[in-house]
Amino acid sequence: MPELPEVEVICRQLNTKICGKKIAAVDVLLARMLRNNDAMVLNKLIGDCFEKVERHGKYIFIETMKKQVLLVHLRMTGRLIYHDVNKDNEERYERLRFTFVDNSYLTYGDTRTLGAVYYFENKEAIDIPGYLALGIEPLSDEFTAKACYDLTKNSKMNIKAFLLNQKYITGLGNIYVDESLFASHINPKRRANSLSAKEAERLQQEIRRLLSASIEHGGTTFRDYKNSDGEVGNNQKYLKVYGRGGENCLVCNNELSVATIGGRTTVFCSKCQPYKED
């Protein structure tokens, strides 16, 4: 499940690998992966060069020298892996391949094909509602304690659903939401607007700390995640609640609770994260 740290790792790596590479061929192995166009449109990339790779929320934004744009969302099982000329670990679920003039290539693999690839003539043409509505970047300078409180105090949603919603704070998914709430001692069922300024500040700090640490650890590989070198991450060793339902809390030894909140399996400690009425 690539979330912000995993997508960030991939973008940083791709920036050092595919930029300046001239595209010689595009192979479409599964046409429906390109969500907003006939896959033939990708032939417009031939002869152009990838110029920069940026992370926008969980989207991977790739711009070419001629300002064409590929927008990639990995969803659950998507992978963007760069294969150097001498490297040959095959992608079993390859869906798209961009081959460069030096025969190295970038492959989009996706086991469950839930991911999304979009093509645009230029960045101004991007018309994906979810992309245009992306909220604040949690690792940016704009995401201050005050900014966090200003967002939470105006929402009646439960804090779990609030944090999963990309239009407020962008980049968090099920793993980092559960970890952030645990680290800041906030019960996932509480309404966002029930958080005090102090609690919102703690939440803001823990979100930034956990995301930064995970990037340092190369991201979390729970099942499918691989970086652009095809390697797994290490952050799963540091998870305190995600995937540990029914096991004991690492802080107080209480049995961790599991519940469906915000439509997602949620793991939390009812002692460390006590429920408070609004």
Added chain:
DNA sequence: ATAGATTCCTGGCTGC
């Protein structure tokens, strides 16, 4: 504005 269900999709796991 918010909540909840449904859809997409396949590998991996459980239980018989």
Added chain:
DNA sequence: TGCAGCCAGGAATCTA
């Protein structure tokens, strides 16, 4: 060993 049934979940879409 086989196979049905369920689960994983990001985001869009629908209903209430």
